[in-house]
Amino acid sequence: xxxxxxxxxxxxxxxxxxxxxxxLVLNALNSNIAFYVSPTDVAAGxxxxxxxxxxxxMVKEGSLKREADGVTMSFIVTDTEKDLPVSYxxxxxxxxxxxxxxxxxxKLADGRFIASEVLAKHDENxxxxxxxxxxxxxHERAAANKAKAEAAQGGAAAASAAPTATQPxxxxxxxxxxxxxx
Amino acid sequence: MNNRLINWFKYASPQSxxxxxxxxxxxxxxxxxxxxxxxxxxxxAVAPTDFQQGEGYRIIFIHVPASWMSMFIYLVMAFWAAxxxxxxxxxxxxxxxxxxxxxxLMAFLSLWTGALWGKPMWGTWWVWDARLTSELILLFLYxxxxxxxxxxxxxxxxxxxxxxxxxxxxxxxPIIYFSVKWWNTLHQGASVSLNKAPAMASIMLWGMLLLxxxxxxxxxxxxxxxxxxxxxxxxxxxxxxxxxxxREGAK
Numbered sequence: 282x283x284x285x286x287x288x289x290x291x292x293x294x295x296x297x298x299x300x301x302x303x304x305l306v307l308n309a310l311n312s313n314i315a316f317y318v319s320p321t322d323v324a325a326g327x328x329x330x331x332x333x334x335x336x337x338x339m340v341k342e343g344s345l346k347r348e349a350d351g352v353t354m355s356f357i358v359t360d361t362e363k364d365l366p367v368s369y370x371x372x373x374x375x376x377x378x379x380x381x382x383x384x385x386x387x388k389l390a391d392g393r394f395i396a397s398e399v400l401a402k403h404d405e406n407x408x409x410x411x412x413x414x415x416x417x418x419x420h421e422r423a424a425a426n427k428a429k430a431e432a433a434q435g436g437a438a439a440a441s442a443a444p445t446a447t448q449p450x451x452x453x454x455x456x457x458x459x460x461x462x463x
Numbered sequence: 464m465n466n467r468l469i470n471w472f473k474y475a476s477p478q479s480x481x482x483x484x485x486x487x488x489x490x491x492x493x494x495x496x497x498x499x500x501x502x503x504x505x506x507x508a509v510a511p512t513d514f515q516q517g518e519g520y521r522i523i524f525i526h527v528p529a530s531w532m533s534m535f536i537y538l539v540m541a542f543w544a545a546x547x548x549x550x551x552x553x554x555x556x557x558x559x560x561x562x563x564x565x566x567x568l569m570a571f572l573s574l575w576t577g578a579l580w581g582k583p584m585w586g587t588w589w590v591w592d593a594r595l596t597s598e599l600i601l602l603f604l605y606x607x608x609x610x611x612x613x614x615x616x617x618x619x620x621x622x623x624x625x626x627x628x629x630x631x632x633x634x635x636x637p638i639i640y641f642s643v644k645w646w647n648t649l650h651q652g653a654s655v656s657l658n659k660a661p662a663m664a665s666i667m668l669w670g671m672l673l674l675x676x677x678x679x680x681x682x683x684x685x686x687x688x689x690x691x692x693x694x695x696x697x698x699x700x701x702x703x704x705x706x707x708x709x710r711e712g713a714k
Contacts, residue, residue, distance in 0.1 A: 289549045296630060303634045307645075315647040316592040337647060374586030376515060384649055400585045403515060405654040407523070407663040413514030 317384050320358055320365040328389060336365060336394055337384040337402065345379050358383060358394070369396040376401035475552050477694040478703040484687040491687070495680035502673030510667045522580045523667075527655075528675040529572035532682055533601060534636050536566035540608070541633040544626035556622030557697065559629060560612055561690035565682050567605035573598060585649060593642035594650035597635055604632040618697050 307314065317337030318328050328334055336358055344357035353370045356379075367385055377383060382402030387395045408416075474480045506524035513520040540562045547555030577595065578588045589595065608625050615621035643652045655661045661668050698704050 285549060285551075292545050292548055292630065296633070299631060299634050303638070307638070311646070314593050314645075316590070316649055317647050319647075374584070376584050377586075378515075381515075398587075400587055400590070400649060402649055403584055403651055405651040405662050407513050407516075407520055407654060407667050409511035409664055410514040411511075412664060 319360040320363040321360055323365055323389070323394075324363045331388070333386060333388050333397070335384055335386045336367075337382070338365075340377070340379045340381060340383050342379045356383075358385065365394055366392070367394040367396050367399075369399050371399070373399055374401040376403050475554050477554055477557065477698055478701075480554055481691055481694050481703075481707065484691050488684050488687050491680045491684035495677050495684060497677075498673050498680060499677035502670050502675075502677055505666065505673060506670030510670050511664065513667075516584055519580070519583050522576050524671055524674050526573060526576040526580060527671055528678040529569045529576060530598070531675055532678045533566055533569035533573050533598070534639055536562050536569060536682060537601060537604070537629075537636055538633065540566060541629045544622075544629040547622055548626045548630075553697075554694075556618065556626070557690050557693045558686070559608075559622070559625060561686045561693055562682075563605055563609050563612075564689070565685050567602060567609065569678070569682070570598060570602040570605055574602060590649050592648040592650055593646045594639065594648045597639040597642050600635055601632075601639060604628070604635060608632070 317335035320336060320338055322328060323336060328336075338358040338360045341357040341359045341364060344355075346355050347353070348355055348368070353368055354373060355366065355368045357364045357366050359365070367387075369385065369387075377399065378401075382404065384400045384402050385394065385396040386398040386400075388397075389395075474483060502524065506521060510521070512518055540559045543555045543559040543562070546552065547559065574595075577598075581590075582588050608628050611628055612621045612625040615624055642648060643650055654663050655668065655671075663671070695704055695707065
């Protein structure tokens with residue numbers, strides 16, 4: 282009985298030590314395990330200089346353009362805080378869309394990311410198209426209502442604040458509409 | 464110990480587990496077939512197309528059950544391994560050995576269907592992100608376990624060596640599962656988890672869950688079948704095996 286308990290303790294202890302060791306190693310390797318960096322990381326200078334790396338984020342709505350040469354695509358990758366313009370010469374994957382996830386590999390050149398490979402990153406939601414449309418419509422309605430409410434409130438606040446305001450009055454009015462729905 | 468309602472330790476001996484396993488196998492095969500047929504019907508015929516991936520998403524009905532099984536079978540294998548190390552029971556090692564090939568098959572299926580899915584959706588067969596890489600390590604752990612056990616002639620020593628490898632490798636399971644949460648990966652997050660509502664239309668979810676059940680039943684049936692063969696092989700010198708073989712031969 283004694284020997285058996287000892288063995289069980291040894292197994293559990295061994296697993297615990299192993300778990301801690303793995304946690305420490307993974308923690309130390311954290312930045313190397315990440316598959317991509319965000320535009321915020323790039324802006325903060327955390328991206329490797331002069332070396333290929335991957336960036337990931339959303340394709341900004343309305344940013345996808347074909348360049349004059351006819352084969353280069355340009356778009357903006359955003360994490361809603363910072364934007365990074367990307368150029369890519371090649372065929373984009375089917376799921377590549379504005380407002381959807383993207384991961385691109387390449388190098389930085391004068392603040393522009395020159396991609397050699399672009400991958401689409403889709404989310405974990407699965408639903409029929411009708412449901413997706415219903416969700417999208419509801420989302421839009423909610424956003425419109427919110428913008429309306431904010432505009433009304435902002436207008437009221439601006440009106441009441443106007444006599445004492447020392448800053449230009451135009452500032453609060455433009456604020457609500459500026460942030461895109463993510 | 465004998466005044467318990469069921470003496471579980473009775474089934475820890477291959478001699479009494481062999482006929483029990485034999486009786487259970489047809490049931491699990493039947494359940495696997497029923498759940499599998501229902502799941503495939505729901506998944507391929509009834510479930511609607513996806514709003515962004517179209518028909519291509521349907522590979523999820525094989526990919527996710529196979530991935531779940533590959534991780535779960537490893538945990539069961541590690542459990543048997545720990546039991547074998549702690550209690551020195553003969554059956555534990557046999558069960559671990561019986562589970563390994565099915566686990567390896569599931570890990571391979573998961574990687575293979577994942578590659579087939581990744582090409583049209585992501586635009587690549589393979590990337591070295593945390594989820595894909597840790598699942599590949601799982602496949603290598605299974606293969607390593609099988610190879611290590613096969614390399615040692617004495618089955619008891621083979622069990623012990625395999626058990627240590629299985630236990631050490633179990634660290635990888637939470638890494639696979641949480642990789643999409645802990646790090647930036649190309650692989651998307653979990654659609655189904657215990658602490659949030661599933662991010663799937665319910666008919667799709669049902670198809671997937673039925674196929675997952677089917678994979679469970681299949682894995683149990685195949686592991687029991689393999690365990691029976693291992694029992695006969697390892698205990699071939701004993702009286703009960705001779706009796707079994709005589710009985711089977713007479714049929």
